[in-house]
Amino acid sequence: MKQMLVAAVLSCSAVAAHAQAWPTAPIKMIVPFPPGGGTDILARIVAARLAETNKWTVYAENRGGAGGTIGVAEAVKAAPNGYTVLMGQKDNMAVAPWLYKNLAYDPLRDAIPVAHVAYTPVVIVTSVNSRFKTLADVVNAARSAPGTISYGSPGSGTTIHLAGEAFNNAAHIKLMHVPYKGSNPAMIDVMSGNVDLALSSVPSAMSQIKAGKVRALAVTSAARSTSLPDVPTIAESGYKGFDVSTWYGLFLPAKAPKEVVTRLNQEVNKLLETPEMKNAIHAQGAEPQVMTPEKFSALLQKDHQEMRDVVKKAGLTME
Numbered sequence: 001m002k003q004m005l006v007a008a009v010l011s012c013s014a015v016a017a018h019a020q021a022w023p024t025a026p027i028k029m030i031v032p033f034p035p036g037g038g039t040d041i042l043a044r045i046v047a048a049r050l051a052e053t054n055k056w057t058v059y060a061e062n063r064g065g066a067g068g069t070i071g072v073a074e075a076v077k078a079a080p081n082g083y084t085v086l087m088g089q090k091d092n093m094a095v096a097p098w099l100y101k102n103l104a105y106d107p108l109r110d111a112i113p114v115a116h117v118a119y120t121p122v123v124i125v126t127s128v129n130s131r132f133k134t135l136a137d138v139v140n141a142a143r144s145a146p147g148t149i150s151y152g153s154p155g156s157g158t159t160i161h162l163a164g165e166a167f168n169n170a171a172h173i174k175l176m177h178v179p180y181k182g183s184n185p186a187m188i189d190v191m192s193g194n195v196d197l198a199l200s201s202v203p204s205a206m207s208q209i210k211a212g213k214v215r216a217l218a219v220t221s222a223a224r225s226t227s228l229p230d231v232p233t234i235a236e237s238g239y240k241g242f243d244v245s246t247w248y249g250l251f252l253p254a255k256a257p258k259e260v261v262t263r264l265n266q267e268v269n270k271l272l273e274t275p276e277m278k279n280a281i282h283a284q285g286a287e288p289q290v291m292t293p294e295k296f297s298a299l300l301q302k303d304h305q306e307m308r309d310v311v312k313k314a315g316l317t318m319e
Contacts, residue, residue, distance in 0.1 A: 022082050022257075022259075022260050022263065023056055023057075023082065023083065025057075025083055026057040026058070026059060026083070027050075027056060027057065027058045027059075027082070027083055027084075027085055028059060028061050028083060028084050028085070029043055029046070029047050029058060029059065029060045029061065029085045029086070029087055029250075030060075030061055030063050030071050030072075030074060030075040030084065030085070030086050030087070031043045031044075031060050031061065031062045031063065031064075031071065031087050032063055032064065032065075032068035032069070032070065032071025032072050032075070032086070032087075032088070032092055033062065033064045033068055033071070034062055034064040035062050038120065038201070038203070038248075038284060038286070039068075039087055039089050039248060040060070040062065041284055042087065042117060042118060042248050042281070042284060042286065043060045043087035043248075044060050045277070045280050045281070045284075046087070046117060046250070046268065046271070047059060047060045049271050049276075049277060049280075050267060050268070050271065053267070053270075053271065054267060060087075063075075066100075067091060067092060067096060067099075067100075067157070067318070068088075068089070068091060068092035068096070069092055069096050069100060069103060069104065069105075071086070071092075072086060072088060072092045072093070072096075072105060072107075072111075073103075073104040073105045075088075075111075075251070075253070076105050076107075076110040076111045076251070076253050076254070077105070077110070077253065078253050079253070080252065080253040080254060080255040080256040080257075081256070081257075082252065082256055082257060082260035082264070084252075084253065085114075085250050085251070085252060085264070086111065086250065086251040086252070087117075087248060087249075087250060088107075088111070088248070088249060088250075088251045089246060089247060089248045089249070090159050090245075090246045090247050090303060090307075091158065091159050091246065092107075093107045093111070093251070093300060093304075094107070094300060094303035094304045094306075094307045095157070095159060095162060095307045095311065097304065097308075098307055098308045098311040098312065098316075099157050099311055099316055099317065099318040100317075100318050100319075101317060101318075101319070107300065107304065108300070108301065108304060109254065110253065110254050111251040111252070111253065111254060112251060112252045112253070112254060112256055112261055112293070112297075113249060113251055113293055113296040113297045113299075113300050114249070114250045114251055114252050114261050114264050114265050114268075114293055114296070115249055115250045115264060115265045115268035115269065115291070115293070115296065116247060116248075116249040116289055116290070116291035116295070116296045116299065117247075117248045117249050117250065117268065117272070117281075117288070117289075118247070118248050118281050118284075118286040118287055118288050118289060119221065119245040119246065119247040119248070119286065119287050119289055120201055120202060120203075120245060120246045120247075120248075120284075120285060120286045120287070121202060121219040121220050121221030121225050121233075121245045121246075121287075122159070122160050122163040122199050122200065122201065122202075122219065122220040122221075122244065122245070122246070123199070123200055123201070123202050123205050123209075123216050123218070123219050123220075123225070123228065123231065124138075124151075124167075124197055124198075124199055124216070124217045124218045124219075124220070124234075125187075125190060125197065125198050125199075125200065125205055125208070125209065125214040125215060125216050125217065126138075126190060126196060126197050126198075126214065126215050126217060127190055127191055127192075127193055127213075127214060127215070128212055128213055128214060128215050129193070130193075130196065130215065132196070132197070132215075132217065133215070134217060134237070135217045135218045135232075135234065135237040136237065136238070138175075138196075138197065138217065139171050139173055142171070142173035142174065142175055143172075143173055146173065146174045147174050147176055148176070149175050149176065149196045149197070150175065150176040150177075150178050150195040150196050150197065151164050151175050151176070151177060151178065151195060151196065151197040151198060151199055152178045152179075152180050152185075152186030152187075152189055152190060152195040152197070152198040152199070153177065153178070153179055153180065153186060153198075153199050153200075154179075154180060154181075154182050154183045154186060154200070154204075155179050155180065155181060155182070156177075156179045156316065157316055157318055159244065159246045160183075160199045160200065160201065160246075161177065161179065161199070162244065162307065162310050162311065162314070163199055163220045163244045164177060164199050165177070165310050165313065165314045166220075166242070166244045166306075166310050167220070167234060167239075167242070169309075169310065169313060170234070170239045170242055171239065175197070178195050183198075183200045183201065183204035183205070184204070186198045186199075186200065187200060187204065187205065187208055187214070190214060191208065191213050191214060197217075198214070201246070201285065202219070202225055202227050202228065202285040202286075203284060203285030203286075206227060206228075206285060209228070216228055216231045217231075218231065218232055218233060218234045218236075218237050219231050219232075219233055219234070220233070220234055220242065220243065220244050220245060221233060221243055221245040221287070222235060222242075222243040222245070223287075224236075225285075225287065226282055226287055227282065227285050244306075244310075247289075247299070247303075248286070249291075249296055250264065250268060252264070261293055262293070265292065265293050269290045269291075272288045272289070272290050273290065
């Protein structure tokens with residue numbers, strides 16, 4: 001018994017010493033998408049600022065494929081020593097478990113939410129020549145003629161598509177979904193009137209909104225977008241509690257040392273409070289948001305549960 005107690009004390013001491021010294025080697029930040037997208041850009045911003053501020057070696061490594069699930073699986077199965085970090089996001093951490101039949105990971109079991117970085121609302125737009133001036137106009141029309149009002153999205157199974165399905169559920173209406181291969185084709189068709197509405201990320205829609213070619217009716221986040229301060233939220237439009245924003249954050253493999261989780265969370269949160277970091281994130285059409293690991297974990301669990309219901313009701317599956 002005494003030997004077991006000594007072994008346990010030595011083991012705990014070794015973990016604490018490791019965490020205190022961490023990092024003593026380069027940190028790899030896995031980005032589960034190809035270069036150039038929103039997740040990749042935010043990951044590289046965070047990696048560069050962490051390296052610059054703390055004199056660490058942090059580098060981003062892209063592992064794209066299967067909607068981000070390949071990179072996530074690699075990251076969460078890595079050694080839990082704090083040297084492999086994942087830049088995850090809502091699609092692959094909260095939505096994918098309900099979309100993919102044979103997912104290689106369980107985000108609630110295999111990953112530790114460490115630091116929330118930012119969120120991006122979805123914006124609902126219509127042509128500037130459209131008869132819809134407000135979100136209430138859309139709801140009234142959809143109730144009068146169910147299934148006749150269409151909305152375009154960047155593709156089936158994306159958070160943007162599911163935001164539309166969540167709105168259908170909240171408003172008790174049935175908008176007809178038209179999937180596209182990306183946001184740009186959907187924006188072109190809404191401007192030309194081929195679809196009544198388009199759901200898009202704020203960055204993808206911003207140029208057309210500023211040019212006066214589309215009218216923004218609402219954003220899907222809990223709070224208004226800094227980039228679109230005059231556009232109401234869906235919650236403000238009469239659907240209290242509605243929030244299906246896409247979020248981005250850092251994860252570590254399960255069983256990573258608690259001290260490393262705490263340290264990385266503190267360093268990321270310090271960065272998010274700086275004007276330079278806020279400006280860099282806002283430039284991507286996203287909103288920085290500080291969270292403790294516990295609060296980030298609660299967000300993941302909430303969205304994991306909510307997305308199950310949305311995906312099930314929409315009848316979506318992916319191979």
